[in-house]
Amino acid sequence: VDLSTTIAGVKLPNLLLNASGVNCRFENELQQLVESKSGSLITKSATLNSREGNPEPRYAPLAGSIGSINSMGLPNQGYEYYLNYAKNFDYNNTAGKPLFISLAGLSLAENKTMCEAFRDANLPCVLEVNFSCPNVPGKPQVGYDMEAMEQALQVLDPIIGRPFGIKLPPYFDIAHFDQAAAIFNKFDNVVFVTCINSVGNGLAIDLDSETALIKPKDGFGGLGGLLVLPTALANVNAFYRRLKPGKQVIGCGGVTSGKEVFLHILAGASAVEIGTQLMEEGTGVFERVQKELVELMTAKGYKSVEEFRGKVKTL
Numbered sequence: 001v002d003l004s005t006t007i008a009g010v011k012l013p014n015l016l017l018n019a020s021g022v023n024c025r026f027e028n029e030l031q032q033l034v035e036s037k038s039g040s041l042i043t044k045s046a047t048l049n050s051r052e053g054n055p056e057p058r059y060a061p062l063a064g065s066i067g068s069i070n071s072m073g074l075p076n077q078g079y080e081y082y083l084n085y086a087k088n089f090d091y092n093n094t095a096g097k098p099l100f101i102s103l104a105g106l107s108l109a110e111n112k113t114m115c116e117a118f119r120d121a122n123l124p125c126v127l128e129v130n131f132s133c134p135n136v137p138g139k140p141q142v143g144y145d146m147e148a149m150e151q152a153l154q155v156l157d158p159i160i161g162r163p164f165g166i167k168l169p170p171y172f173d174i175a176h177f178d179q180a181a182a183i184f185n186k187f188d189n190v191v192f193v194t195c196i197n198s199v200g201n202g203l204a205i206d207l208d209s210e211t212a213l214i215k216p217k218d219g220f221g222g223l224g225g226l227l228v229l230p231t232a233l234a235n236v237n238a239f240y241r242r243l244k245p246g247k248q249v250i251g252c253g254g255v256t257s258g259k260e261v262f263l264h265i266l267a268g269a270s271a272v273e274i275g276t277q278l279m280e281e282g283t284g285v286f287e288r289v290q291k292e293l294v295e296l297m298t299a300k301g302y303k304s305v306e307e308f309r310g311k312v313k314t315l
């Protein structure tokens with residue numbers, strides 16, 4: 001069974017990787033991913049300067065293993081740490097794993113500086129710009145501001161100057177799928193979108209203590225895990241149907257087993273990320289999920305993901 005795939009011109013030995021933000025802030029965590037059965041790895045979204053992030057508790061699993069909530073606040077080592085990691089990365093590593101770099105500038109100027117630095121370094125890593133990053137205070141995140149998103153791409157696309165991707169928040173209105181896809185179709189270097197980032201501003205409350213689970217933002221935080229699966233599949237399929245040929249979708253959201261990876265591929269995903277389940281289970285999740293996916297594909301008679309990618313049937 002062939003689980004390999006190619007994204008932005010780089011070959012992933014298998015289509016599984018971590019969701020940016022989980023197990024990928026520090027070099028030792030990234031090394032664990034290199035040594036795991038993932039097909040590639042992505043770094044924690046970087047800002048210009050290093051950040052400690054929000055006060056803890058800032059992540060919590062939800063009761064009944066239905067998902068997670070987080071308001072990490074972009075804790076990261078600053079973009080130069082990840083640039084240096086990318087410079088020293090062994091691109092010919094035994095597993096042949098490519099490296100993805102996530103950037104989340106707190107302003108367009110920050111994103112410009114970081115993209116220029118990566119361009120000048122001319123490394124084989126693939127950039128993913130996190131559009132869930134905040135915009136002007138009081139305005140919605142860039143991903144929810146179509147004008148700001150297009151303007152950001154008009155500035156960043158020529159600077160990045162080669163194939164890159166965008167991490168997107170979930171959309172819930174068909175008109176937003178149409179508007180966002182129309183924007184991405186204008187930029188030839190935008191070769192993939194990663195759907196979805198966490199479902200924004202949920203509130204998880206503990207019944208016994210009558211208290212929010214996490215400290216930042218009065219307990220408001222992004223939702224992940226199984227509970228976001230249908231929203232993730234919809235976003236993957238909406239962009240799969242709307243993006244020009246040659247552009248791909250990386251699926252993220254709700255993956256706990258081989259079953260959900262299969263569904264993401266059926267919806268149109270070319271690669272699939274694991275966040276909450278990786279946080280809860282550790283990097284062994286990649287071997288388990290890969291085995292389950294192979295068993296499922298074999299039971300269904302599929303030898304490669306191409307045979308069923310995007311082939312979700314409708315009634």
Ligand SMILES: CC(C)(C)CCc1c(C(=O)O)[nH]c(=O)[nH]c1=O
Pocket residue numbers: 021045070071072073074075104130132133134197198222
């Ligand atoms: C939410 C932001 C802090 C603006 C960006 C970083 C981020 C975070 C985070 O660092 O809180 N958590 C997520 O689930 N997704 C993200 O993209």
